[in-house]
Amino acid sequence: MFDFNYFTPTKVVFGKNAESHVAELIKEFGGTKILIHYGGGSVVRSGLLKRVTDILDAAGIGYVTLGGAVPNPHLGLVYEGIELCKKEKVDFLLAVGGGSAIDSAKAIGYGLANEGDVWDFYDYKRTAEGCVPVGVILTIAATGSEMSDSSVITKEEGLVKRGYSSDYGRPKFAIMNPELTMTLPDYQTACGCTDIMMHTMERYFTQGGNMEITDALAEGLLRTVKKNAVILRDNPKDYDARAEVMWAGSLAHNGLTGCGNDGGDWMTHKLEHELGGLYDVAHGAGLAAIWGSWARYVFKNCLPRFKRFALNVMEVENAGSDEDIALRGIEAMEDFYRSINMPTNLRELGVTATEDDLVLMAHKCAVGVGGEMGSARVLNEQDMLNIYRASM
Amino acid sequence: MFDFNYFTPTKVVFGKNAESHVAELIKEFGGTKILIHYGGGSVVRSGLLKRVTDILDAAGIGYVTLGGAVPNPHLGLVYEGIELCKKEKVDFLLAVGGGSAIDSAKAIGYGLANEGDVWDFYDYKRTAEGCVPVGVILTIAATGSEMSDSSVITKEEGLVKRGYSSDYGRPKFAIMNPELTMTLPDYQTACGCTDIMMHTMERYFTQGGNMEITDALAEGLLRTVKKNAVILRDNPKDYDARAEVMWAGSLAHNGLTGCGNDGGDWMTHKLEHELGGLYDVAHGAGLAAIWGSWARYVFKNCLPRFKRFALNVMEVENAGSDEDIALRGIEAMEDFYRSINMPTNLRELGVTATEDDLVLMAHKCAVGVGGEMGSARVLNEQDMLNIYRASM
Secondary structure (H helix, E strand, O other): OOOEEEEEEEEEEEOOOHHHHHHHHHHHOOOOEEEEEEOOOHHHHOOHHHHHHHHHHHHOOEEEEEOOOOOOOEHHHHHHHHHHHHHHOOOEEEEEEOHHHHHHHHHHHHHHHOOOOOHHHHOOOOOOOOOOOEEEEEOOOOOOOOOOOEEEEEEOOOOEEEEEEOHHHOOOEEEEOHHHHOOOOHHHHHHHHHHHHHHHHHHHOOOOOOOHHHHHHHHHHHHHHHHHHHHHHHOOOOHHHHHHHHHHHHHOOOOHHHOOOOOOOOHHHHHHHHHHHHOOOOHHHHHHHHHHHHHHHHHHHHHHHHHHHHHHOOOOOOOOOHHHHHHHHHHHHHHHHHHOOOOOOHHHHOOOOOHHHHHHHHHHHHHHOOOOEOOOOOEOHHHHHHHHHHOO | OOOEEEEEEEEEEEOOOHHHHHHHHHHHOOOOEEEEEEOOOHHHHOOHHHHHHHHHHHHOOEEEEEOOOOOOOEHHHHHHHHHHHHHHOOOEEEEEEOHHHHHHHHHHHHHHHOOOOOHHHHOOOOOOOOOOOEEEEEOOOOOOOOOOOEEEEEEOOOOEEEEEEOHHHOOOEEEEOHHHHOOOOHHHHHHHHHHHHHHHHHHHOOOOOOOHHHHHHHHHHHHHHHHHHHHHHHOOOOHHHHHHHHHHHHHOOOOHHHOOOOOOOOHHHHHHHHHHHHOOOOHHHHHHHHHHHHHHHHHHHHHHHHHHHHHHOOOOOOOOOHHHHHHHHHHHHHHHHHHOOOOOOHHHHOOOOOHHHHHHHHHHHHHHOOOOEOOOOOEOHHHHHHHHHHOO
């Protein structure tokens, strides 16, 4: 068991019509002039943006808006947001959307609260000493950014995708109304469920002695998402299932399911990041396409955890050797992915990669992690290439 | 499923020697002159207080000390603390101890940040509009006050025990070093485990549709404490078991295990409060002594939850009627209490109550809850008397 810090200051307001509290929450955290930051047109088309601006108007809170946050949100828009906020004397950032809008808002917040180029933080050159407060109205359950300390931004030049984590960036509040996620395309819902589960699985497959209570919480969360992902496949408007997945998304990545572990593995995420850099794939689908190959490559080095996962999460029969049980757990997970129309290899993901592509991705991945990384099994560049090859 | 708010801003620093961070944490939250508030002499005898003051001295942070917080902490000491802090211009309260010191520090904080008599808040006459920040070095895993919004104070005159809850009172940080709990008497350790489990059980036995994820987290937490309470009975110095119980204590009462429910039942706590008012009994032991009688009295009205508890927490065999399974779950819980030397009735608790005593307690309890209360089953004064009688 390792020492740990736990810090989840985000005030969560969860339930039907939760967005009606947005003005009082902004006032509680001192906002007087707001940037409403969002992604594509769905928050406009759905009427959510209008509802929010009506509430702010009625409360006498001034605001400006900035749309356009795309998946893998761009540094250019962050710069634009910083300039806009300086000009308009914005003191509070309201992200309306999913991880893209939230991550982009966090970056704008760092840029406003610190001198110099905000990219420095993402480029590991220095650390932020503050962040303009961020609030969230969540419309996609996936990244957990609504309670997390992390933000991932992509610099357009060279498509450099980098994450920065700081407690300063944790949102002040998160408004979570499961109804707002009901109109998501099925594919995006399934991608979200995959991402949510992976945030906890990355913390679960470790060599470090996870706490029993952390394992129990992690396994309970994973079983819940697994079950409700299937319910949502058949009935996307199921409020309770939407709520289970939405709340799981926050808990999966706010730190709760990693307390006491060695920091986690995170190699599936790293391998997927390179995939996302080279091809236009959804993050959750990319994770599903890689995970099985990663798991088969590493499970013998982390057998007790894979056995436990098979029994307590995938609920396979406790029979045969530990390796048998672990392998049946991996197979059951891949079956689950298929059941919610997620890919289990690059082909199903729609990616046709040449051997040169695989070599390039493995090299970039290895450089990105400083040579080697992993907890279930430490992977070097050759290992990464082997996993990419196996995922074809 | 009910809407919910979730707010757990306390920064947790968990692990060996965690108290070494106390000065930096106090500075982070703006403390310049500190009241160190503690209970009995154990923090003095163990050398913890000296260690803390040495750290503050080295960091140039001024402080005054106030000991004497007793179980069911007294209003008189709260008043004394308020006067002392005003005189000494204290701007940060550091509780070193368990629930008594923390609850008392919260009350001092309310008294300092608000005009008028602090008892008004506990007497439901008005609500606090702030609290001087409180930090915690935890030495007893039990009440969960280190992350909770609640504080229970007893007014000496008439022995009126009242709780007040406000987000303002949530501690800014909680330092949790499991080693600090290793010297607790076995009885107090077992009482703590009982209290921790009950905080989640009160949230679990409801008529309201708990979320699946909340149930999964609650059941995982309960199984973890149940297992580790037995380990600590046999080996009180087991670091990992101390850590499991300590972290469970915070999660059991910070709100996590109640998300989406109807607010919980809480009648076992209410029935025990009257017991604690009339007799000198430890809170955890009092809960154990009452719970079985309460459970047998209400379980038919809340059968699905009791069945689920029996299967998923007590892990009894899934055979026989639902009532059989539920009853075997209650029996298994009582067996667990006995296994850690907790009482399962008033006799074993060491209480010899007359019929008049029972009538008086039932009456006071009914008045205290405004006539009737409960979720698993709504109880009136006669029900309360019946449960007290059954617990003899």
